[in-house]
Amino acid sequence: MMAIGKYIYGIINSNTHESRGPYGISACKEVHFIPYQNIAAVVIDAEMVDYTHMFKDALARALVEHQKVIEKIMSIEYSVIPMRLGTFALNEAEVKDILSKGYGLIKEIIPKISDKIEIDVVCAWSDFTSVIKEAGEEKEIYEYKEKLLSSPKGITVDDQMKIGFMLKKALDEKREKYAFKIQDILKSVSIDYKQHELMNDKMVVNHAFLIDKAKQKEFYAKVEDLNTEFKELLNFRCVGPLPPYSFFTLEIKKMQFNDVVWAKKRLEILDEVVSKDEIKKIFHRQAFVTHPDRNPDRPEAGKEFDEINKSYSILLDYAQACEQVGQGSLIFNEVEFRKNAV
Numbered sequence: 001m002m003a004i005g006k007y008i009y010g011i012i013n014s015n016t017h018e019s020r021g022p023y024g025i026s027a028c029k030e031v032h033f034i035p036y037q038n039i040a041a042v043v044i045d046a047e048m049v050d051y052t053h054m055f056k057d058a059l060a061r062a063l064v065e066h067q068k069v070i071e072k073i074m075s076i077e078y079s080v081i082p083m084r085l086g087t088f089a090l091n092e093a094e095v096k097d098i099l100s101k102g103y104g105l106i107k108e109i110i111p112k113i114s115d116k117i118e119i120d121v122v123c124a125w126s127d128f129t130s131v132i133k134e135a136g137e138e139k140e141i142y143e144y145k146e147k148l149l150s151s152p153k154g155i156t157v158d159d160q161m162k163i164g165f166m167l168k169k170a171l172d173e174k175r176e177k178y179a180f181k182i183q184d185i186l187k188s189v190s191i192d193y194k195q196h197e198l199m200n201d202k203m204v205v206n207h208a209f210l211i212d213k214a215k216q217k218e219f220y221a222k223v224e225d226l227n228t229e230f231k232e233l234l235n236f237r238c239v240g241p242l243p244p245y246s247f248f249t250l251e252i253k254k255m256q257f258n259d260v261v262w263a264k265k266r267l268e269i270l271d272e273v274v275s276k277d278e279i280k281k282i283f284h285r286q287a288f289v290t291h292p293d294r295n296p297d298r299p300e301a302g303k304e305f306d307e308i309n310k311s312y313s314i315l316l317d318y319a320q321a322c323e324q325v326g327q328g329s330l331i332f333n334e335v336e337f338r339k340n341a342v
Contacts, residue, residue, distance in 0.1 A: 002047040006034070006089045009042040009069045010080040010243070011099070011250065013110045031069055034092055036099035039106055042073055042080065043095060051086030062086070070243050079114045080243045081106065084251040098252060101321065109248050115213045116191065118247065119240035121223060123182060123205035126235050135170040171201065178234065179205050182226055189219050194246045204234060208246035216241060260318050263311035264332055272332050276319040279330070283312040 014033070033040040051059065066085050074080050089095045099106070125131045135141070145163060149155075182205050187193050190209040198206050211219050220238065227236045267282050286308050288294070295301035319330055 002049065003090075004045055005048040006041075006043045006091060006095050007046040008083045008087045008089060008095065008098075008252075009044070009066060010073070010082045011106055012040050012042060012073065012078040012080055013038065013114070014040050014078060031073075034095045034099075036096050037103065039099060039103065039110075041095050041099060042069070043089075044069075046088075048088045048090075049086070059085075067242075067245075074117075074241075074243050079110065079116070081109055081113060082243050082245050082249045084249055087250075087252050089252075102250070106250075109250075113244050113248055116210055116244060117213055117216065117241035118208050118210055118244045119216075119219060119238055120196075120208050120242065120246075121182075121186065121205060122203065122237045122239070123178075123234050124202045125204060126231075126233055128202045131174070132167070132171065135167055135174060138170050141166050141170060175204050178230070183207060185222055185226060186219065189215050189222055192247060196246070210244055210247050213241075259314050260332065263314040266307055266311040267315070269332075273329050274332075275329050276316075276323075279312070279315050279319065283308065287312075 009031070012033070014035070031042060031044050034043055051062065054062065063085055070080050070082050089098060136145075141163065144166065183193065186207070186209055190211050192210040194208045196206040196208060198204075209219065223236055223238055227234075230236075267279070267286060269279070269282060271278075287305065290301055290304045290308055292301045292305055315330065322330055
């Protein structure tokens, strides 16, 4: 049987300790709040599962449940900083330790999400076949195809590939023109926006917009105006209101003191107290010396370079943890590490 821990959905700006009822990962368990000063974690008691090894369909179901709880909490007038999917703590004490060490960062984020929502806008070509046909009739592509058709040599594979590249370029330019206009109009009523990856060639826009709750109706009106303007050409779909997943999602990195000791040794740091800037200088110096391009006759140079980069990444994470608790320097002893790092 797997160990039971505290699954963390997100963090709210409240010191409440109430229970919110049986919804979420397990219908027989209650979502509840664990407070620390004037913030609280939204948690549930659940089996500690490694989400990185889940099958895709199980992961998708878990994501839906994760978002459902966060959105439910948001619907009862809490501003929620979402936590990354699959975040567990061992127990209530560890949850409070996380809140304590991340308190500065959390309090910095909360005003940025207070009375804010995310709305995702997806837009796709209504008739992609017609768009491709229209792009293929552009002067440059049309003339090139006519030239090939009249050539006694016929059409080669390279010719076909060139037409394909020309067509893709024309489609990209057409998509970018409409995407820029849509983005420009919607960002006028938004605080910020993020461009998400386009899932296929039919998709024109896949953006997340951060807006004030008070401007929600105005935002939807802008989308409706765009939908009316381009109704024969584009289809629009809005998803929201959502918590600000695309803008503020917290991730807990559980650091091990042994990893920090290894990184310190690998970068040949001798002092027990160093600043972040000193670590950067040491890293750049060692990366320069060990770079594979400078050591073509040393097969082990690649491994050494990778270890230097990994060491630097570990110490940067430790430096960030120290900064969050107001510690300006990295102190390499286990007592200080446990005070600073999650």
